[in-house]
Amino acid sequence: MSALPPYASAGQKAWYYGFRTICALIFVFLILPILVIIPLSFNASDFFTFTKEMLALDPSGYSLKHYNDFFTNSDWQGALANSLRIAPAATLLSTMLGTLAAIGLSQSHVPFRGAIMAVLISPMIVPLIISAAGMYFFYSRIGMQGTYLGVVMAHAVLGTPFVIITVTATLVGFDKSLVRAAASMGANPVTTFFRVQMPLILPGVISGGLFAFITSFDEVVVVLFVGSASQKTLPWQMFTGLREQISPTILAVATVLVTISILLLTTLELLRRRSERLRGLSPG
């Protein structure tokens, strides 16, 4: 596959190039929808498509007015502020609880490990609409529907499975004799945790936290039901925007979010490499 041998027949050549063309088209299908909104977000008109001026690369066809709208419109700014109030709190909660539980789960003797794991992972498996429905019923029963705390807890519980999975994966390569060595030198369990174990599993914890953050930051179904108008987040505002008055400001917001995803993706990749290097799984 990797290279065409010099003795390849005409049929093999045709297949080789044909296959690569098909793959290229599928990659276009994957990536084009994300890239197409970036130039469109600089559209000077209020349309969702390329205008003649834009195609002619005329500067008058481009403008920053949709970005301007995003950064000055109180609806969008309120939604952004809410997202930034909810996501970090949910991330903190799920990262702390998730890391502790992952350390507990990776001990050698855990009774009912399978059952516990199933319960802890369940928020990731149950479809969001069902979680949202259940939370809406239950949280309105206990008076937490439409509160900031309710949304934070709902988002935190959705993020924990990701933290558990990433931290557990990091702990697989963790050398337990390091903990014993620390203990034998007189460190108490808390000191051992913060000075020995934590620095080593930190990449896993951070990437779990990033997963939890993006879960909350992108989440719309649950907040739609559990939240009220005063917890309107960025995705919620986009959802109403797409359903009711389609405004091109959405494209500007989308471009900002794509930039954030690229940054997150890069960070995660760097963390993964660092973690592998720390655990000696790959050289350099």
Add this chain to the structure above:
Amino acid sequence: MSDVQAQSGQMLAADGTPLKASLARALRRQKLRALMLIAPLLLFVVITFIAPIADMLFRSVENSIVPETLPKTVIALADWSPESGEAPGEEVFAALHADMLVAAAAKVHTKVGQRLNYETPGISSLFRKSGRRVKRMEEGNYKEQFIKIDDGWGELAVWETIQRYSGNYTSGYFLASVDAELGSDGVQMKPEDEQIYLFLLGRTLFLSVVITVSCILLGYPIGFLLANLPLRTSNLLLILVLLPFWTSLLVRTSSWIVLLQQQGVVNDVLVTIGILSDDNRLELMYNQAGTIIAMTHILLPFMILPLYSVMKTIPPSYVRAAKSLGATDWTAFWRVYFPNTIPGIGAGAVLTFILSIGYYITPELVGGTSGIFISNRIAYHISSSLNWGLAAALGVGLLALILVFYWLYDRIVGIDNVKLG
């Protein structure tokens, strides 16, 4: 040494306790420590997630509103039978009057009316009307007065419904979620023109299968290419798969709206190159096509990643061996390589399918009326029609379906093999 052992019958630890007991204690302590670390999260998940799901299960069968709002009526009605051919007697109406007085004062009479209205349309207005006038009723002859307010109180069907749904629990919501109802002679299907849920479920499953198959068709070549390229190139190309995976769902949905709408980019391009004339632009959105295209794009990474991880582990020597034994390219692929990738296809397909049948946002935005899923109906019953019981029953049904597929996934891949990124 063996003498000591023989005398005491057991080995001793350094502190003099039997070694077995000492080890058991250490093990117990270790288990306890592990559980203590897990406990906070377990408690948190149980309160914020498991309890809501349990609450939903409970709501899907709960019916206490009827016996709680109309306690006396329910008791008085117990002796009545619809076979008598006429509405219940005066004592039942007297009980109804007493119950309605309390209910109207607490303003809950409309709620019980609404509840019974799900089963027999028209009851809601009966309760609303009577609730307003019940205070002004004179003593005695209640049956006549109630029937004067609304003829409905004289109808057998109304009383039959109240009697049938007078228990604390009901199967009514579950029956409604599969287009059935509790008729006078047991469970029966609703009239043809009122059946929607089984149809909607069928459509959800059908569209999910179509989306899964498209994902396999598009994902397989990409997985194959990535697994067979040099690591440096494949890592670079993998970014093209991971970027959509990491991009917000709403961003991807909005870009599909931009691309697919009638004045959108795809139609514009087709018109510009002359494949389409300006007045027959394709309708690619607000129908099933929109849902299929957008969701295939959204779920494709979930197919490619498991496929890639399985294909990466297939040694290239297998195919080389097959070819050296005289197999053609196609035979080597079909008889040797492909069977090895089936676990990957299975894992990706079940994952895509499970994710797809529970989708809400994308069908809601690009599906129009013909491309929506059962989850959209659940959302509708929660926020618009307020029939929470039915929403809960539909949710429980969907959850049961997903758990079955999830069990399959566990059998094929194993729950511990869930990987991210």
